[in-house]
Amino acid sequence: MNPPSASSMPPALAELGRVHFLGLGGVGVSGIARIMQQLGVEISGTDAKDLPVMRELETAGATVFVGYDATHLDRLAQDGGGAVGTVIASSIAGPGNPEYDAAVDRGIPVRHRSEGLAAAMSGHRVLAVAGTHGKTTTSSMAAMAFSDAGADPTFAVGAAVAGLGTNARAGGGEWFIAEADESDGTLLNYRPEIAILTNVEADHLDFYGSVEAVTEVFRDFIRLLPRQGVLVACADDAGAREAAEWARTEAVDGLPAPRVATYGSDPARADDLVLVDSELAELTGGTGQRLTYRWADGTTTALTLAVPGRHNALNAAAVLLSARHAGLDVGAAARGLEAFRGTARRFEYRGEAAGVRVFDDYAHHPTEVAAAIAAGRTVAGGNRVHVLFQPHLFSRTRDFAEGFAAALSAADGVRVLPVYPAREEPIRGVDSSLIAGRVRTELPGSTTVPADAPAAVASLVSAAQPGDVILTMGAGDVTAQGGAVLAALTEQAGRA
Incomplete structure (x- = not known):
């Protein structure tokens, strides 16, 4: 550096x-x-x-x-x-x-804070990662890939990157990689040359009020791309795909629209990079996936990703496509992706005890919950996935209760903790039972609202069997329960 x-x-x-x-x-x-x-x-x-x-x-x-x-x-x-x-x-x-x-x-x-980040970006070419979900993982992957490709980027992401030992660093190269957070509209303070758009859907409705307003802020973000800029969008996501289609025809200040490059798993929708094959890979320290991507010219790039989940395969595609548009060696970028070992609180492996593997995830939106459970299902194979979920914000619980319930119902057992309020005051009639009650319909006898975290941990541990996966999820302090789960599993095994 x-x-x-x-x-x-x-x-x-x-x-x-x-x-x-x-x-x-x-x-x-x-x-x-x-x-x-x-x-x-x-x-x-x-x-x-x-x-x-x-x-x-x-x-x-x-x-x-x-x-x-x-x-x-x-x-x-x-x-x-x-x-x-x-x-x-x-x-x-x-x-x-x-x-x-x-x-x-x-x-x-x-x-x-966003204005400070924009000032730090000055003098750099900027790769900004936007989208309702996946920003931290994708920007972390990009930091690894660009580093291995010799770009020596400056980067600022939302969690520590295992392979780089930090969440932020000033590099000597011309690229600056960062998340563009839409939660309060401050993503409009950045001026990217390449913008990744992972997905677009309803979120932060306490700020925006409607999904239409969420869609519009991402369009405003795309308008910030220069004429020579590139929008890299996920064609598998309806919202991102619609944004890409809009961007192809949108003239900004009378100038031609920026270039649009799309990636995904459906060749009928993704024009530039398609995920054509994926299979599980048992790696040292966990389960990963072997992936093959096909470019528009028919050539392919294969790599082994150490983190599971279809969403991560798509995130990696976004990074490969961005690296190519940045003029970097794609093979070197792929090697950087192979060295990626995840980020803090993004399906983070916490340990194993009594044959049960424990993971922790920041998921606090139904789509994120569904992706984390799907990754857990991949790791568990034919065994069960147990979830300890902590809803984040009363407003989010109210707005997305049905979505959370639908996503959580893909697990084999669910414990729902009280709502983590963060900055909010309670809302009358809104609590964890809004979610748990709906999940019970799908998982009768397997869903509870424990009185507190210790009760939840005890319930999880009593239900888990060797080979199962326990997943703690939420944007609050539920992350602290991973260690408690491992300790309880170890204690239970000692009594057996």
């Missing part, structure tokens, strides 16, 4: 001055901070909790605070590093945060 020196810092970064981050411990903000720090920007930051990533940044030279206090801005001005020139805040550290409000009062420019 050969990141640029401070003297060659892009003007968009240099003009920020010293940057103070609010929400420094979050995966998105810390990734931006790490990149800026490696590019020579003087940084500092605060979070409500003392998290390991903050200590990593501190070791590298950042000034770090735990707990928000307006006086931190004064202390920074007196520590020899110079006054704060810009504050970059996470979505949850906005007005009302004492440091945010103090910066506004003192005339210090305050920027949203």
Whole structure:
């Protein structure tokens, strides 16, 4: 890695001055901070909790605070590093945060996290991964593939990439790989040259209000592509396919539409790269898949992917197609994909005990739940898949209860924890029973709403048999239960 020196810092970064981050411990903000720090920007930051990533940044030279206090801005001005020139805040550290409000009062420019990421992108060619699902995995795959192809990219993704040891890094190459998050519309702050669109469907309805508004924000994102840009879209997904068809005929500011390249498993729909063959592969450390793709010119690319699931085979196709449009060696990119071992909380293998394998997944939308269970079914073979699911947000539970129930019904047993509220207040009449009650219709006797996490773990462990898979799922703190499940399985085996 050969990141640029401070003297060659892009003007968009240099003009920020010293940057103070609010929400420094979050995966998105810390990734931006790490990149800026490696590019020579003087940084500092605060979070409500003392998290390991903050200590990593501190070791590298950042000034770090735990707990928000307006006086931190004064202390920074007196520590020899110079006054704060810009504050970059996470979505949850906005007005009302004492440091945010103090910066506004003192005339210090305050920027949203996405604007900070856009500034870090300046001077690069940008590959942005958009879509309702799959952004973190696909962007992580791209970071691996572009790295192995010699591009030495800068990247910022939503979870640590196992093969790269971090979720963000400043590289010395011309490409910048990042997720384009649609949850609050801030994906429109980026200017990609290549945009991957994995899928488009209803989500974040608390922000958008309708699926039509979700569709429109992705169209607005496509409009940001330059004339020489490329939209890489999944033809297997109806929403992404419709966006690609729209993009082919949409003129932006009177200029021709950007190029559109599609991938998928149906040659009648995917024009540029088709998944023509896939089979299970038992690999060291787990179950993967052997994949063969056919290009439009009839040539093929074969690779072995260490992560299971049809959705991952399609994500890999998006990366291969993007690598070709970036002018990289596709064979080298494929080798990078073969080295990919997943990302944190994306069907992450947590361990095995008593012959039962335990995985953890961030899935918090029906489509993601269905994909994770399908991957679990692949790993389990003829054995059973048990799910511990924690709904995320009351509004999401209300809006997608039927979809969650339909997806969860593909498992053999389901335990539904109480709703993880995150930023929301309870909504009258909305709780986990909205989902569990519907699942019970399909899985009578195999679906429960445990009183708490320990009860859920005990119930799962008592039902699991050797060869089964247990999958913890949700965007909240359910991830902590993977270790508890493994410990309980080990204890149960010891009593046998």
